[in-house]
Amino acid sequence: MLKMIIADDEYLVRDSLMNIIPWNNYGIEVIAGAVNGQETYDMCMSLKPDILLTDIRMPIMDGLEVAMKLKEEGSPAKVLLISGIQDFSYAKTALDVDAEGYILKPIKLDELEATIHKIVNRIKLERNTQTKIHELREQLRENSSFAREKFLRNLIKGIFKDEEEIINKVSYFDLPFKSGNLYIVATCQIDRTNTDTWDSSEENKQLLSFAISNIITEMLDNYKAGISFCSDENTFIIIFNQMSQNINKCPEICEEIISCVNKSLETSLSIGIGRYVNKLAQLNLSYKDSMSALQFKFYTGQNSILDIDDINCITDVEQVGGIPESLDTHSVENELSNYIKLGNKELALQILDDVFDNILGFNNVAISYVQSLCVELIFIISGSSSQLDDNITDLAGSRTETINRIYSMSTIYELKEYLQNLIIKVTEHFSSKYIQKNTNIINKVKDIIQRHYPEDINVSRIAGEVYMSPNYIGLIFKQETGKSITEYITQTRMEAAKELLKNSSSKILEIAELVGYDNPQYFSTIFKKYYGVHPNQFRTMHSG
Template sequence: MIVADDEPFTRRSLIQAFKWREEFGIEVIGEAADGQEAYELCMELQPDLLFTDIMMPLLSGLQVAEKLKAAGSKTRIIVISGAQDFTYAQNAIKVNAEGYILKPVKLQEIRELFRQVTARALEERESRLNAELLKRQLQENMPLIREKFLQNLISGLYQGEPEIREKIAYFAVPFGPEDLLTAAVLQLDDYRSAVAKFTEEHKQLLYFSVQNIIEECLGGERRGIHFVRGENEFILVLRRNGQQPASALQLCERLIAGIRQSLRLEASIGIGRECGTPEELEASYKDALAALVHKFYTGHASILHIKDIQPETGTLESTFFYKFHAGFMNELKAGHTDKVMELLEELFSRLEGPRLQIDYVQSICAEMIFTSARTLYEIDEDIEQLLESRKAIMDRLYSRSSIAGLKKYMQELFHQLSSYVAGKNSSKNNRAVHRIRTIVQENYARELSIARIAEEVYLTPNYISLIFKKETGETITDYITGIRIGKAKELLRTTDLKVKDIAERVGYENPHYFSTVFKKTSGQHPLQYRSDMQDSP
């Protein structure tokens, strides 16, 4: 606060009348002996309050207030007057004075007025600071809010061109009234398997890198904008003036090449129809998603424009499928693996040709698997052990992102089924079992799993477990344990090695676990077994 009065005694009395800081939270930062000095101090120091006499040399208190108001000052004015004339009070109101006090001054009246004024000032200051904070937070978060607007725009959440144009202007989205707009969607191919081993930080760096490549290809926002809608959904809105040739295809080609070169990943892009207003972007975006689905047929690194996609609702000829299915089942039951593979090739040549609905193709494959399982179960109940659960099979079918991947899965599954049928009672199984035994006998001292053995004999874990149990009457795990415990008994009888060392030599890293397995198998602790062997004649 600045105190202004041309009488030094009165000015000093007003300054010393209260403990301004303690009682009101006010600091007196200056005093003036005339109106001109008061005005200049206020302009220099910008105080919150001016406590001024109304009658002063050079400028009156009201004139000071008028000049401060004209200069845009935020200083609040409290006027002291010895005149009873109501005109002064009216003029004080005109210059937005906070209070009008008549002389002789009453301290209680001053106290009450200043309490009211400081309360209002603090409330307005807090409100102003909150507003400034909100504006600052708004600016800091503007990129996120803008991206949310764009996500809502392509989702069709706004109705009417005026509302959309107003928001476009507010968020500085570079869409001109003459621009033609096209939505495109970029996805990384085989995304799940590509990032399966990534840390979250690595994933975020990947998204950032993809956006940088898009930004570079777009040339800032000269040719369009981009934003992210989902974990693997990078959206582009391309813009062109009606006089310019369309170049979406060339841009997409550069994008795919840039991602391949920089990230060693493949990406595909779906392109929607061109539209004349931002309101139509929702339809263009949905077109782009619909086009992108067809990379199931075209494979990785595809650029698919909706205008090139011809929707198909056809099915395979019923006569073909009936004959095919009957012949396929006969060959499968006979174990004719080569013929089964040949028939699968014929089926997929038809599925790949006319682009049928993807869910129809998947349902054809599911029907073949489950029909085959029921048919083979009638021959051999053990066939169930070769197949996963119904849910797992469906998950595998529907997780294949391309028809090539679906074909590969079907070939692997039916090769395994037909091979099992073919080798059910043949010497082939005997040779496989002999090879498994040899592997165990030669590698029992190392880490040994069914999966590792399966790799060495070029068969699946389920298949070798099935044929080994069928031929020997015991599981592979039990056979490995038997070999190891047998070798351990030999070492206990013929050496003085510690149990810990013997456990390591026969493939057990944990001696306690070895002792548990030994006792379960032999009925004795290893040391007891050694003692009994030494005592026996």
């Protein structure tokens, strides 16, 4: 029997909930009733119920806070919330604490019983899954229905064309198919597995595949909705029958499958749903649709349910798409290269964010274009390090390895995360490696300016003296000092002019030449712009 605690500060509500529903029929025993949030929490921690049915508004501690604390403590209790107020913030918080349901007062018994039925099934399924994983170790050694699955794989691939031949094989394999009924094919694919739970050993790969297959089969059996089989260890095919379509359950069943796989196996799963067909020989068309729909996972991310009816394409996804015209790849290349060489992580990541925001804001960009653009960004990152005579292979791997990883990723979000991590590694590498070197270079530039400001000094001449390109020396100087080299030259000249005006009797013409200006009028213009007054006025203001 499953154990349940009912919590509500109103006696009549609590008593009604405890007695009006035949809990035994659901395999549930009500072990306690609580009158406030603190008592509810304490009871849950000591009695460890399987289900908590609680009102939200209660004294001392509300139901949402109880649910949050139970989640923090790692309590496995399934929480079903009751509220007398229809409040969006309550519903949102209910999602945050992984509540199994949110029911409004006055409580409708049929709604409550339906929700309880789902929760009980979920608990049983989760408990059975762990037990069956152990049992599957033994089942792996036994012969399975290879011939049946081979037939199903060939059927959805369109190898069989003759309807009568297919019906004969369906009868032989005792499959619940009838010609003329409506069918839909859905394709489930593993997105990502928690590597802490499932390592890369072959045994674990097989166990995970069997466990997911078992969850899908049980879910379909619960609804009498169809059959499933493995296409390969990462792909599972569902053939939904007419009953599932009569009650419009396909999307809901897919959602439950994904939720159960997420929670029980810590694995994400996406599902593509094909179109209706009414002949068994046409199942391959629905299968192709489901595979086409799945490719849009590249943009929707993991744990997606993609129905071909919601997508304006049933052919090759890459035939749809274009290139965002607003994306200036030349500008991106220059800016990203500069920020990487400077070790400026924040600005380099901002460039990357802008690129991906641009792509996601443009409908139906071809997947091949996104992948090619990511490869180009890898070349920029790698090329930036080469320009500084540095090798980042230890950080990023070889170009071949990196490109292979780019094309192996199934969603645009994985691509972005991968490039973000790479940029962080490379910029932090350059930042730590060149911080002292840059400081020495900046000091050398300042010294050159201090010694040569009376002369015709400029960025190109300074760059030549420190053996760097004008662009790069300008970038690191600006990053370190907040000023351009030209601004710093002007600052140095103006400070020298100020001292000469205060401490010498030299004419303005002479002072202009002494600080590097051939044209005294231009010198006066710059001085006034810098200090707000003409040189003669400045001298008068500071004369003894």
